[in-house]
Amino acid sequence: MNEQEMNKVPAPGFVPVVNPMSAAIPPRRQTERYKRVLSAAESEKGLAATVFSVAFGILFTETVFLGAMGISVTVLTAILCSFMLVYFHEKGERLSFKGVLLTVPIMLIAAGFGLHYNPAVQMMTVPALLGLAAVQAILLSGGRLNTLLSFDTLAKAANHLVARPLSFLDMPFRSLRAVRKIKSPKTAAVLKAAAGLALALPFGAILLLLFARADSVFESGLNYITQTLHISFGKLITDLLLGSTGAIVLGAYLIAAKVEGKEPAKDKAASRFIDTTVGTAFLSVINLILLLFVAVQFQYLFAGSAGRMVSGLSYAEYARKGFFELSWASGLCFAAAVFILCFCKKGQNGLPIAVRVLVTLMCTCNGVILASAVLRMGLYVQAYGLSVKRLLTLWFMAVIGVCLIWLVLQCISEQFNALRFIGATAIVFVCVLSLVNVDRLIAHYNIERYIKSPAAVQLDASYLSDLSYSALPEVAQLYTSLKDDSQPLRNELNGVMEEMRSSYEGRHRIYGFTAEDAEISGFLASVSA
Structure with a gap:
């Protein structure tokens, strides 16, 4: 053995180091x-x-999705939650409270x-409904969330509802193997009946089409039924394709979520990264600006309460000037206060007293800004009536105002836990917004305002046509109460009601059904008579 071969012999006790990156995956x-996950998929629950x-x-x-948002949303939500x-x-385990x-x-x-049909607020209620359903699914499946409104919640929602289902898209197909393992006769009978119904649908559709072509009376009856129920055989194919695609993702989530382990709660202290000095300096500068603005606002508030306007401005000019800027400023200040409270580093005794005092001052100044903004909008509504945008803006400012109280209480x-109450406040306000008939409320306010002072107030009939048919009872009552000398306004209201009638009749009678439909139909019949 030469010297090179001796160098290749490992020393006694030598353990070779294996690069983990080169290990076989x-x-x-x-x-x-x-x-x-496969075991869960091949079970009866899978x-x-x-x-x-x-x-x-x-x-x-x-x-x-292809129908109408009415009673269908209520029924399907109840089915999904159940x-x-x-x-x-x-068995033996409790669901997340x-x-x-x-x-x-x-x-x-x-x-x-x-x-009721409330399309004006669906941009708020639909995302809220989907978001709460997603959070509920995470909690019921064993996930843990510190708060409803946090970056941690968003990250976990993306992992639970997107990444995890996409990793197990094959599980819904593999779950079909469980049919051979079913021991319960009742369960087997139900699944067999469901399979028979699924096979009967396309076969029955073909027979209906053939019979309709063969017999004109049968075709007429079939057309009446399909038109009444708004059923389209071509649409059913779309339902099967789109519905089955969404079913794969939903099934993959449900199966995977059943066995994925519970996630530990994230350490809140580890997420705080804002230095106390940085936070204090930031809040000091912002509060100085807010105090200067608040000092000016007290003059505007007192002037408004005394009925005096600034520089001879009209109501519209006074209300519009800076209102939306104030809304943005209030939202930014609220977001900054939440950010500081959540991410500013704590000392041994918690959040520094200077930070808490400065955040309290910021919230107080923000409250004055909100009061000024609400006053300006109130003057505008008083002079020119209510609209969807104005009502939703006031609703949003009310949410911010209540949430500012929670921030102050956390500073004290x-x-x-301010974030917990902020989430609860947002949920409560969205529930109220969904249950209130916004379009009818707006129509009622504007019409009552006109009835009280018909000579001083001009009713914008064209705006009433932008509301949904939920406002039709209010419009119909005004239409029937007008005298003959108000013929131009009667003509405008008649056109508004015709547009609402067209919108109402275009809705799906079953999927878009609401509790107010009987009242709407009654008013339409009375006006037509």
């Missing part, structure tokens, strides 16, 4: 995580999740869709 199907997802996906596409409560429940409690606001928001006592 096991195939996906051999990982423990995949095996756990099969139930797949069957439910397919049925729910098709129903959602037909009734809501299934999740049953599906995630295990927060997840169960969220059923109340979810159903209240969904109930608003079944009470750090044991008070």
